[in-house]
Amino acid sequence: MSRFTISRLLAPELARPLSRTVCPTTTVPQWTRLLSQSHAAKNIWTPPQPPTPQQRPSSGSISMDRLAKSVMRGAALPTESLSASLPEQLEVEEEEQGEEPYHFHIYSHKHNTHITLTKPNRDALISLSCGNIGFRKSGRKHYDSAYQLGAYVINKMHQKGLVKKIHKLEVVLRGFGPGREAVVKVLMGNEGQLLRPKITRVSDSTRLKFGGTRSKRKRRLG
Numbered sequence: 001m002s003r004f005t006i007s008r009l010l011a012p013e014l015a016r017p018l019s020r021t022v023c024p025t026t027t028v029p030q031w032t033r034l035l036s037q038s039h040a041a042k043n044i045w046t047p048p049q050p051p052t053p054q055q056r057p058s059s060g061s062i063s064m065d066r067l068a069k070s071v072m073r074g075a076a077l078p079t080e081s082l083s084a085s086l087p088e089q090l091e092v093e094e095e096e097q098g099e100e101p102y103h104f105h106i107y108s109h110k111h112n113t114h115i116t117l118t119k120p121n122r123d124a125l126i127s128l129s130c131g132n133i134g135f136r137k138s139g140r141k142h143y144d145s146a147y148q149l150g151a152y153v154i155n156k157m158h159q160k161g162l163v164k165k166i167h168k169l170e171v172v173l174r175g176f177g178p179g180r181e182a183v184v185k186v187l188m189g190n191e192g193q194l195l196r197p198k199i200t201r202v203s204d205s206t207r208l209k210f211g212g213t214r215s216k217r218k219r220r221l222g
Contacts, residue, residue, distance in 0.1 A: 101168030101200055106183045113146040113179025115153045117162070126156055130179075146179030150186030154195065163194050170201045 100120035107114040117126040130140035130149050139145055157163050171187070173180055186192055187199075209215075 099168065101170045102166045103170050103172055105172045106174065106180060108146065108175040108177035108179035108183070110141060110177050112140045113149055113177060113183065115149060115183065117153070117157065125160075125162065126153055128153055128156075141178065143178045143182045146177075146182035147186060149179070150183035151191050154186065154191045157195075166195075166198055168200045169195060169198045170203065171199055173202070173204045174206050176206065
């Protein structure tokens with residue numbers, strides 16, 4: 001007998017497993033089972049869904065609720081608080097600043113010394129240098145010439161009646177020449193006795209080079 005006749009004689013239950021193709025069984029790893037049964041896998045966070053138009057409250061109702069709460073608490077509206085606080089802040093700043101002082105500029109470099117008295121709006125009242133009081137050429141750069149210039153300017157202020165008119169004075173220093181210390185000595189001496197109580201501020205406006213063009217070649221001696 002051939003194998004075909006034998007398979008026909010056998011029962012269908014016996015012939016089926018012989019005719020099936022055997023496939024390897026796929027086993028699930030143990031770590032996937034443990035992860036699926038863990039507490040963290042069961043409590044997975046899902047992002048909240050946006051509310052539907054029927055569930056979404058209207059912006060008018062929210063603003064009315066906030067307005068009602070603010071009125072119940074006695075709080076002012078934001079626009080009213082801003083409008084009320086702005087003038088008060090401006091008044092405080094004006095009171096702190098007060099009136100602008102006069103300015104006593106001292107510009108001293110290695111060749112000369114310049115003194116300028118200006119109004120609060122920066123208009124010049126007196127502007128003199130060592131050359132205006134009779135010093136010429138190299139005589140303008142010395143300490144003595146700057147001292148005499150400071151005394152002359154203060155005397156000029158007394159003659160014009162500016163000392164009584166000035167209530168606040170700011171001394172502005174510029175440069176590091178010998179006249180810087182000389183004019184300060186004049187203000188600290190007998191000549192500046194009436195000006196010292198009126199000095200409210202001393203500032204330094206010396207120019208500092210930041211980048212710019214190439215510096216001049218330094219002079220070589222010897």
